[in-house]
Structure formats: structure tokens, C-alpha cells
Amino acid sequence: xxxxxxxxxxxxxxxxxxxxxxxxxxxxxxxxxxxxxxxxxxxxxxxxxxxxxxxxxxxxxxxxxxxxxxxxxxxxxxxxxxxxxxxxxxxxxxxxxxxxxxxxxxxxxxxxxxxxxxxxxxxxxxxxxxxxxxxxxxxxxxxxxxxxxxxxxxxxxxxxxxxxxxxxxxxxxxxxxxxxxxxxxxxxxxxxxxxxxxxxxxxxxxxxxxxxxxxxxxxxxxxxxxxxxxxxxxxxx
Numbered sequence: 420x421x422x423x424x425x426x427x428x429x430x431x432x433x434x435x436x437x438x439x440x441x442x443x444x445x446x447x448x449x450x451x452x453x454x455x456x457x458x459x460x461x462x463x464x465x466x467x468x469x470x471x472x473x474x475x476x477x478x479x480x481x482x483x484x485x486x487x488x489x490x491x492x493x494x495x496x497x498x499x500x501x502x503x504x505x506x507x508x509x510x511x512x513x514x515x516x517x518x519x520x521x522x523x524x525x526x527x528x529x530x531x532x533x534x535x536x537x538x539x540x541x542x543x544x545x546x547x548x549x550x551x552x553x554x555x556x557x558x559x560x561x562x563x564x565x566x567x568x569x570x571x572x573x574x575x576x577x578x579x580x581x582x583x584x585x586x587x588x589x590x591x592x593x594x595x596x597x598x599x600x601x602x603x604x605x606x607x608x609x610x611x612x613x614x615x616x617x618x619x620x621x622x623x624x625x626x627x628x629x630x631x632x633x634x635x636x637x638x639x640x641x642x643x644x645x646x647x648x649x650x651x652x653x654x655x656x
Contacts, residue, residue, distance in 0.1 A: 444503040444511030448496045449489050454517045456485050459649060466645050469525060470638055474645055477635055481646070484627070495616055502610055507601045509610055510617055513591045519651035526642035527576060536636045537574040541581060541625040548588065548622045552615050560618075561592040568655065577639050579647035580628035586653035588621050593655065 459482050466474035495510070502509040544567045551560035564585055571582045595614045602610050635646050 444508050445500065446496060447511040447514055448492050451514045451517070452485050452489050452492075456482055458517055458520070459485070462645075462649060466643065470641075470643055470645075474638060474643065477631065477638070477645055480631060481649075491620065495613065495620070498613055499610075502598070502602060502607060505605050505607065507598055507605070507607075507610075509598050509602075509613065512594060512598075513587070513617070515587075515651035515653060517651055521644075521648040521652075523648060524644055527639075527644055529642070531576060532642050533574065533577040533636070533640055536633065536640075537571070537578060539571065539578055539581065539629065541629045544585070545622050545625050548618065552618055555611070557592050557595050561589055564589045564592065565655070576644065576647055577636055578629075578632045579635075579639075579650065581625060581632050583650045583653070584621050584624055584628050586655040588618055589655040590653055591618055591621070 463478040499510045
């Protein structure tokens with residue numbers, strides 16, 4: 420699927436303390452994605468057995484996308500080191516710890532399974548994010564994304580990848596002013612453009628997350644929490 424060239428997967432917020440931000444954060448994005456790949460490889464056989472082979476393509480596509488995202492992010496991550504060396508966890512504090520993924524369930528109870536697919540149109544928020552961050556209106560962009568996340572929260576156990584990426588974007592926007600203030604205090608260049616590029620990579624992935632979520636819905640409707648229990652919780656509020 421050619422759209423996979425746009426996908427930047429599993430870039431989600433991390434809630435942790437940084438005793439040594441510099442060393443801890445170097446190559447944090449690549450390390451995070453590699454951890455996600457290890458997890459999803461482990462889940463391939465499990466989901467395949469539970470779905471009688473129906474989940475194989477979903478698992479395969481996710482892993483392919485994660486591998487490609489490592490290549491797409493290398494240059495961006497390299498430019499963050501001047502901030503991380505000074506103790507600013509730029510594009511590190513924004514990442515999630517894979518240890519925080521939900522406890523595995525083979526099947527969701529019948530009463531909690533989604534019934535109808537919510538036909539979420541990601542195009543609207545995608546354009547809005549692009550316009551607002553181009554105008555440096557990070558606060559308004561955050562509110563717009565937060566509103567869509569709240570909308571998706573009304574439809575649990577579906578659209579999990581899309582919601583995950585929106586939460587990641589919201590987290591990045593939420594802490595952007597803190598990182599910019601820290602950089603200014605230390606006499607470093609404003610990391611605004613790095614933050615924008617990171618958000619842009621994530622919003623460009625939304626058409627693909629939306630596609631994968633739609634493909635996963637029949638299995639989720641049957642109680643298989645593929646994707647939904649494979650991403651860590653995000654502190655985006």
C-alpha cells in the first residue's frame with residue numbers, strides 16, 4: 420500500500436522522570452519504535468490464532484509501517500540532540516513507554532464490544548492542524564485536536580490508532596511551550612520548527628491510521644482488541 424510511505428507509527432506521549440535527559444533521550448524515537456515492533460511481532464501469532472488468520476494482514480501492515488517510520492524520522496531525531504544534551508527532553512518526553520500498554524485480553528465482553536463503526540472524517544482535523552500550526556497557533560490547534568479526541572472517546576474500542584495519534588499530537592502541542600521556553604532560557608535556537616515537523620509527520624499518518632482502523636473494526640466488533648491494546652496510554656490533557 421503506497422500510503423504507508425507517509426506513516427509514522429507509535430509516536431505517543433511518555434509520562435516519566437528524566438534523571439539524565441540527554442543520555443536517556445538520544446535516539447528515543449528509534450528505540451521506542453523498535454520496542455513497538457518487538458511487541459507487535461509477539462502478537463502476530465496470538466491474534467492470528469484468535470481470529471483464525473484474519474488478523475495477519477493487519478499485524479503485518481502495522482509492522483511494515485513501523486519499520487518505515489524509523490527511516491523517516493532519523494534526520495528529525497538527529498536535530499534534537501543539541502536540546503537533549505542540555506537536558507531538554509525534546510521529542511523524548513513526547514514518546515510513550517511501551518510498558519504502559521493495556522493488560523492483554525483475548526476477547527472483550529459482549530456488552531463492551533462496538534456495534535457500529537463511527538465514520539470519522541480525519542480530513543477536517545488534518546487541515547485544521549496544518550493551518551493552525553503554520554500560523555503558530557499551537558494553543559488553538561491543541562483545542563481543536565482535544566475536541567476530536569473527546570468525540571472519539573464516545574466510541575470506545577474502535578478507531579484506536581487514529582485516537583492514539585491524535586492524543587500524541589495533543590501531547591506534543593501541550594508541552595511545546597515548555598520546551599521552547601527552556602531552549603530560550605539556555606540560549607538555544609527555538610525548536611518550534613522541529614516541533615512542527617514532528618506534528619506534521621503524525622498528522623500525515625492519519626489517513627492511514629483511519630484506513631487500518633476501518634479494516635480492524637470487524638475483528639474489534641467480534642471482541643478482538645487488536646490495535647486497541649497494543650498502544651500505551653497517553654497523558655494528553
